[in-house]
Amino acid sequence: MDEKQLFAMALGLTEPWYIDRVVFDAEKKRLELFLKFKKGARFLCPECAEGELCPVHDTKERTWRHLDFFQHQAYLTADVPRVTCSRHGVHRANVPWARAGSGFTLLFEALALCMAKEMTVAGMAQMMNCGQAALWRILSRYVADTVAKEDYSAVKAVGIDECSKRRGHQYVTTFCDLDAARVMYVAEGRESSVFNSFGSFLTEHNVDPSQISDLCMDMWEAYMKGAQDTLPDAAITFDRYHVMVLMNRAVDLVRRSEASNKWLRGSRYLWLRNPESLTDKQRESLERLKPLDSKTARAYHIKLALRRFWQQPNQEEANQYLKRWYFWATHSRLGPVIEVAKTIKRHWHGVLRFITSRITSGIVEGLNSKIKTAMKRAYGFKSFEYLRTIIYLVAGKLNFPSPTQC
Numbered sequence: 001m002d003e004k005q006l007f008a009m010a011l012g013l014t015e016p017w018y019i020d021r022v023v024f025d026a027e028k029k030r031l032e033l034f035l036k037f038k039k040g041a042r043f044l045c046p047e048c049a050e051g052e053l054c055p056v057h058d059t060k061e062r063t064w065r066h067l068d069f070f071q072h073q074a075y076l077t078a079d080v081p082r083v084t085c086s087r088h089g090v091h092r093a094n095v096p097w098a099r100a101g102s103g104f105t106l107l108f109e110a111l112a113l114c115m116a117k118e119m120t121v122a123g124m125a126q127m128m129n130c131g132q133a134a135l136w137r138i139l140s141r142y143v144a145d146t147v148a149k150e151d152y153s154a155v156k157a158v159g160i161d162e163c164s165k166r167r168g169h170q171y172v173t174t175f176c177d178l179d180a181a182r183v184m185y186v187a188e189g190r191e192s193s194v195f196n197s198f199g200s201f202l203t204e205h206n207v208d209p210s211q212i213s214d215l216c217m218d219m220w221e222a223y224m225k226g227a228q229d230t231l232p233d234a235a236i237t238f239d240r241y242h243v244m245v246l247m248n249r250a251v252d253l254v255r256r257s258e259a260s261n262k263w264l265r266g267s268r269y270l271w272l273r274n275p276e277s278l279t280d281k282q283r284e285s286l287e288r289l290k291p292l293d294s295k296t297a298r299a300y301h302i303k304l305a306l307r308r309f310w311q312q313p314n315q316e317e318a319n320q321y322l323k324r325w326y327f328w329a330t331h332s333r334l335g336p337v338i339e340v341a342k343t344i345k346r347h348w349h350g351v352l353r354f355i356t357s358r359i360t361s362g363i364v365e366g367l368n369s370k371i372k373t374a375m376k377r378a379y380g381f382k383s384f385e386y387l388r389t390i391i392y393l394v395a396g397k398l399n400f401p402s403p404t405q406c
Helices: 003-011 106-116 121-128 131-148 193-204 223-230 240-257 268-272 278-287 295-309 315-330 336-347 348-352 362-377 384-395
Strands: 016-027 030-039 056-069 074-087 089-092 157-166 170-177 182-188 214-217 235-239
Touching: 030 240, 056 106, 106 121, 106 131, 106 278, 106 384, 131 384, 157 362, 170 384, 182 348, 182 362, 182 384, 193 223, 214 223, 235 240, 235 348, 235 362, 240 268, 240 295, 240 336, 268 278, 268 295, 268 384, 278 295, 295 336, 315 348, 336 348, 362 384
Parallel strands: 030 074, 157 214, 214 235
Antiparallel strands: 016 030, 056 074, 074 089, 157 170, 170 182
């Protein structure tokens, strides 16, 4: 077996393609494989995809970057034929080793997709001896094409959350399929209009927006308006995590108002953490502070009571429990706590909905941790497209085609 046959087998070349010559330049660290097709060969028309093989009209030389050969850059060069189709005229035929219009082989692009899930594009560019802009084009193209073909027909419950993409209150909003635990849509901003674009996204994927039965999100007014306008049939569950964040913030504000109380100094996280998360020493410290006649202790007990709401067995008992809690909170004479109670009152049905739906943004929060890492990978690039591309790569669970399917 000579070197031509060896490289042909490694590339998986099939008839009528063959390797005509191999050029290796050790000084330039470059390996070049020159490919040709057998005389008289016929090729499929790219417009027909299937059908009769068409005769060659003419050829044009093209070069593609391939996977490195050890420490040497490898390139494929071939005379790509144009074929004459009886139905579509003259068109450039596709080659089996590269995507139409790409300057890279399918295997090179497949490696880039795998690496992008684990490292920065800047690091990939250095390792693969390739420009960052070229890698971004590869990633963006594959992600866009794959998202367009993804099947979202089974989506019922959607979680919505925002991430800050940079300082200055600039956000991206993610729409997550809670059952599949994956990001399905990424929008720029956090205005109500992001729901309009999400509705269009569903329509483009032949998904009836009315099939979305549940939404889980925080109490951001813009999201509420967008959801009511675009997905009026979906029941809204306000995420318990965000509700408890509001309550924790109120407890902390009450503690700050008692800054002069020497017994409360250094106790901030004792009041904010969940009891089961405290160490034995912290738990002992908290038990000494709870009996004190302090506003903070009262706010803390109201917080614990709100935590017990999420454990109610059914809607009726939960409604009665929340009414009693609301009365206690609004009569506590603690301003921040009263404000939280009034907020819950304004969003009563969405808070109570949790008892029926039992959906939370826990999955979304888990995806957001991946997304925040993804944002660091996209650091330095102002294009929202690049950020969205990386988010889909790490949290979209996309079904990318294998190199042989492209």
